[in-house]
Amino acid sequence: MIDKNLNYGRHHIADFLKKSLPYTTVVDLGAGQGDDLMLAKKQNPDAVLYALESYAPYVKTLKEKGINVFSVDLEKDRLPFEDESIDVVMINQVFEHVKEVFWIMHEVTRVLKVGGHFIIGVPNLASLHNRLLLLIGNQPTCIQNDSAHVRGYTRNDFFKLLDSGFPGGYKLEQFGGSNFYPFPAVIAKPLARLFPTMAWSMFMLLKKERSYMDDGYAKFPITKQLETNFFTGPYSR
Secondary structure (H helix, E strand, O other), X not given: OOOHHHHHOXXXXXXXXXHHOOOOEEEEEOOOOOHHHHHHHHHOOOOEEEEEOOOHHHHHHHHHOXXXXXXXXXXXXXXXXXXXXXXXXXXXXXXXXXXXXXXXXHHHHHHXXXXXXXXXXXXXXXXXXXXXXXXXXXXXXXXOOOOOOOOOOOHHHHHHHHHHHOOOOEEEEEEEEEOOOOOOHHHHHHHHHHOHHHOOEEEEEXXXXXXXXXXXXXXXXXXXXOOOOOOOHHHOO
């Protein structure tokens, strides 16, 4: 009954990419089989596409599609791009899988051009079905301890993360929701449009407003004394 393909919000990704034109370089972090990158290619056939992906079957598929693939560890490696060299960075259904969000934000912000766009999709901890599950004492589906997810996000909390190391550095240009559990697609689609902050997943189109100069994301766990062994690149203990 539930169409889980809607969780990836590809109608939002396509719309965000259209609004990000013109672009010539697009990077997808955790690119999977390259579906989002193919949407970027459709908008601009001349765009150079880069995928960061380590799962061997997906790497093979990406290369067959003519996509440049780098198998790096997002949580501790530098992205293989120069400062302010990328027009669009995408990360769809990946942030919930990682601990090292400050390092990833540091690297994304380092390589993204001023005026470039950051496209994000994450499961929504505050979706209607997750609120109902908590109400009856059950774990939200997006942050269950026997799954691969290690973080949960709401709209406001994600904006706190954005501002943590780069206050005012990103401008929200568009926000949307996709899928609406436990309803079938014919009902889920209009509900997600009407109530995006209660949809299964959230999607954001962000624009980088200024240069990133002070390594704020990498330094954040140290300056705030988070008392957790986060990876912070050259600032790591």
